Amino acid sequence: MKDKRFQMARNSDSMFNSLELPRMGCTGIRLGRNFPREHCQKPTDEQLWSPNPRLVSEKFMARKDGGFIPATTLNLLAAAWIQFQTYDWFNHELDLEDQPYYIPLPPGHSWQGKITLPKTKLDNILDPSDVKCSGYKNINSASTEEATHELRGLDPDGKLELAENSTGAFIPRDKDSNPRTGFNDNWWVSMEILHTLFALEHNILCNIFRKVYPNWTGDQIFNIARLVNYALIAKIHTWGLTGERLTKIVGRISKRSEIISGIPGSGVYHDGIPFSLTEEFVSVYRIHSLIPDNIAFFEAKHGKYQTITPLEDLTFKNAQKPLESGISFADLFYSFGINYPGAITNNNYPNFLRDLHTPDGLYRDIGTVDIVCNRERGIPRYCAFRRILRMKAPKTFEELTGGNKELAKQLSEVYNGDIELVDTLVGSHSEPLIPGFGFSETAFHIFIVMNTETYTKEGFHWVQYTTIKDILIRYFPELEDTLKNSKNTFTPWAIKSESKNYQGIETNAKKT
Known part of the structure; x- marks a missing residue:
């Protein structure tokens, strides 16, 4: 190890997270596999495009008008947290030098131009059937030390730079109004509030370490605060x-x-074997159906309804829109605490994600993207996926759907009567849920499979005795009464009486 400081700190590219296996989990290291390689070969063109992925998206992912299906056992903060974590875990390197995929449209379907998708860059060094993970992305820092230093600024106490306005501190913007953080793809208001929350937590840790270790440099304080914050x-x-x-x-x-x-x-x-996240793990985390159509905003102190906003108006450069209108961070967290996410099931992708205009100028159908990426990266189809996990594979479409004849008929029509062709994502959404589960038994099996002094005495104590409730109350004390009456931060919070006057589906639905 050339730089000894990483014995006591986190490297931005995740090198030396393990001193025994220094490259384990770092940027550029390939994703692993839960399945033997012979079951995960790159598809032929026929396998990649059959059945048509856009048709699959239309039939089994498109949310019908007024057809939002809420998940009433979770709150929207849980959905936000999942994205906050997963986009920090894995990211595929794209081959921008090769021609992109031009996704064929089914007969009679229209699109604004062509549906294009960059190909995943192959890891030709090991096996041309595999794909390469471009690695880990950091939440409040970047994937190189140079980029992290640029984001950090010159604060002598190791603090992250935050901008401020009348609603509080928030992540600063660059000249193009994009958030200055390690990874800002897929940015929306949920990422705004969670990034800000843990930037605030980083800075309070810096205050603690400066007081206890007055002779430390700003870099030393930053590194230990980052280490403790990530552990938390x-x-x-x-x-x-x-x-x-x-x-x-x-x-x-x-x-x-x-x-x-x-x-x-x-x-x-x-x-x-060095630990790694896997392609199969990535595939079951394709849970865009968690995203609702709208968010209803409420005032945190008394619960008064404020406004409802389509989620597509809260993405990318518009993520700060609620704050600019006078809604506070506390209001946002309370609203996320009582709004429902979508259920992980068929026909529950928000339609704005199926016609997503991204800052790079492309239009994407995320439902189509999810199907193509799983196929391209060698994810076995549903029945094969279950057999490899030593789970029973259905023999008929009706068996797959638990007796839902209408859904079974639709699946048979799209997949040409061949149950072996059903995509894993579609099959997982189509199988009946085990009572009390929010996701499929198939996905659950992958979750199960996957599932000191370095921090300083003060840092270890902070990790051990701090909860997400503590953090929220520390910065937004007006949430204290609500959170103390709420059993879990990621399930629907205790709702204030004034909030009950709002009758929209965003916060009101029959419990499932």
Whole structure:
């Protein structure tokens, strides 16, 4: 290791997160596989385009007018958090030198020009059947130390730069009004509030370390604050079924089981193979149906309804639009706490994502993109996917749908009567849910498969005893009463009486 500081700090490209396996999980390292390679070959042209991915999107992903299907066991903050995490975990390198895919349109379908999609860059060094992951993206820093230093600025206490207006501090913008952060693709108001929240948390950690370690340089403070902040984010995401309160009282219940006690404090067992996220893991995280059509905004202190805004008007450069209109960060978090996300099921992709205009000037149908990317990257079709997981594969379309004859008929028509052709994403959305589950049994099996002094004494204590509720209340005290009456930050919050006057589906639906 040329730079010894990364023994006590996080590198922006994730090198040396493991001192024993320094390149494990770093930028540019390929994604792994849950399945043997012979089941994950690159498709032929016929396999890539059959059945037509745009037709699949139209039939099984398009949300019908007024047909938003809410997931009432979660809140919109949970959907935001999932994106906040996943776009920090993996990113495929695109081959911009090759011709893009020109996705054929089914007969009678129209589009503004051609549907194009850049190809995934092949990892020819190892095997031409595989694709290469371009690596890890950081939330409040970048993927190189140089870029991180530019984002950080020159603060002598290691703090991140934040801009301020009447609604509070927020992520500053560049000359083109894009947020200055490590990764700002797919940006919308949810990313605005979560990035800001943990930038604030980083800066308060810097205050603590400056007070305790007055002789440290700004770089030392920044590095340890970043390390602790990321550990806190990881703990929030991965904490196990027993919950934080019990673990604080009795300690970690199981030293070996992440299922019981979550990942923090667990041992490391790689079984001789460096850990990596997998293509199959990426495939089951294609959950764009979580995105609603609209967000209803409420005032945090008393719960008064303020306005409703189409989500497509809160994306990219418009992500700060609510703040500019006078809605505060506390109002935004309260609104996300009581709004529902969409259910992970068929015909629940918001239609603006199926006609998405991105800042690079392209139009995309994200439903079509999800199907093409899974096929291109060698994800087996639904029945094969289940068999490899040693799960029972359905023999008929009606068996797949749990007896839903209408859906079975539609699947048979699109997939030419061949159940072996059903895409894994479509099959997972079509299978009946296990009671109490918010996602398919097929996806759940992949989730299960995947699933010190470096921090300083103060940092370790901060990670161990800080919850997402603590963070929200620290910066937005007007949320305290609501959160204290809410069992879980990522399920619908206790709703204030004035908020109950609003009757829209965004916050009102029959519990599922």
